[in-house]
Amino acid sequence: MPIACITGASSGIGKEFARRLDEEGYKLILAARSEDKLKEVQKNCKNECRIITADLSKRDECVKLGDLLAKEELDVFINNAGFGCVEDFDKSDLDNDLKMIDVNVTAMQILFRKVLPGFVERDRGMILNVASSAGLLYGGPYMATYYATKAYVTSLTSAVYQELQSRHSHVKLSMLCPGPVDTNFNNVANAKFALSGITPEYCVDYALKGMKKGKLTIVPNTVVRTGVTFGKFLPRKAQLAIVQHQQSKKR
Numbered sequence: 001m002p003i004a005c006i007t008g009a010s011s012g013i014g015k016e017f018a019r020r021l022d023e024e025g026y027k028l029i030l031a032a033r034s035e036d037k038l039k040e041v042q043k044n045c046k047n048e049c050r051i052i053t054a055d056l057s058k059r060d061e062c063v064k065l066g067d068l069l070a071k072e073e074l075d076v077f078i079n080n081a082g083f084g085c086v087e088d089f090d091k092s093d094l095d096n097d098l099k100m101i102d103v104n105v106t107a108m109q110i111l112f113r114k115v116l117p118g119f120v121e122r123d124r125g126m127i128l129n130v131a132s133s134a135g136l137l138y139g140g141p142y143m144a145t146y147y148a149t150k151a152y153v154t155s156l157t158s159a160v161y162q163e164l165q166s167r168h169s170h171v172k173l174s175m176l177c178p179g180p181v182d183t184n185f186n187n188v189a190n191a192k193f194a195l196s197g198i199t200p201e202y203c204v205d206y207a208l209k210g211m212k213k214g215k216l217t218i219v220p221n222t223v224v225r226t227g228v229t230f231g232k233f234l235p236r237k238a239q240l241a242i243v244q245h246q247q248s249k250k251r
Contacts, residue, residue, distance in 0.1 A: 001047065003074050005029040007056065007065075007111065008081030010037035012183035013130070013176075013207075016200040017078050020208060022047050026076065031056075031065055056081045056107035057099045066114030073122065076211075077115050079108050080130040084146035086250050097145045104149035109156065116160070119171045126172040126211045129157045133179045133224045136217070138236050141244040142251060150177075154217075161216050172214040176207045179224030 004021045008014040010032035018030055018041050028049040032038050038051040052068070054061045069077070082104040085096060108129060119125045134140050135150030157175040164171055180197035203220050210218035219225040231239050 001025065001027050002076070003027045003029065003072060004076035004078070005031070005069055005072070005074055005115075006078040006080055007031045007107075008130075009041060009078075010034045013178075013181060013200045013203050014078065014080040015041055016204040017080065017207075018049075019044070020204050021076065022049070029069070029072065029074075032081070057102040059102070059106060059110070062107045062110040063114075066111050069111065070114045070118055072118075074115060074118065075125045077111075077119070077125070077127045078130065079111055079128065081107060082130060082149070084143055086142055086247070088142060089144045092145065100145055101149055104146070105152050108153060112156070112160075116171075120164075120167075120169060123170045126174070128207065128211055128218075129153050129173075129175045131157065131175045131177050133177045133219060133221070133228055135175075136177055136219075136228045137231060137243055138239050139243070140247055141240065142247040158216065172211060174207075174211045174215055174218055176203075176210075177217060177219045177228075178203050179219075179221040 004026040006014050006017045006028065009018050009030035014032070018028055022028055022045045025047065027047050028045060029052065030038055030041060030049060031052045031054050033053065033055050035051070035053045038053065042049045042051050052065060054065045056062055083100060085092070085100065112129060116127065119127060131153035132150040134143065134147040135154035137147065140147030154175055154177065157173060161173045164173055178198065181203050182197040182199055198221050206220035207218050219228060
């Protein structure tokens, strides 16, 4: 039976990935901070499901989880844990900003780096780093740190994707870059999204189809996909002004 690991699996799209992959016949390894929420997800699984509680804002816990996962013959790894916050940068809580960097960047990097060699050695499997459409833009006024962390994810994933391509590796590496998704992310970020969000079910269904095709950049929302595509042709200042206008509606 194939094995899938999902971080941030206690809620939102992580929880939906767990449901779908369980449905597809995967044994699951689920990681998140909340043991109680993970147990709720575990209860609904038909197949074998192990849960691991880990605070991914703490580097030692990330390394411990990464070392554990490196010993598993994973077929799918969903690097999903992350959060955001809406506020002016000069008024932001510095500790929270640094925690965001720890979860969205450092934890993602550690776990990606720890599990990738096993995938390469086996020359198979799928890895998905969950970024955001934010990571495809120049920056995000009022969510400056969050946009910056997601730009890191898209840059790193793109570079490693090309490294794997140059080696003719059969490992499929993708990055999920959704716009608004109707999850608890909005409450954590203290945000009200200007665009209508897609459901976690639609987001995960679209992502799984893209992963299986080996697609690098997966953008499930049609409106967001169009905006990101046309945004590439705008000067940096013009794009930032448009993003600022949209972001201001979240406050």
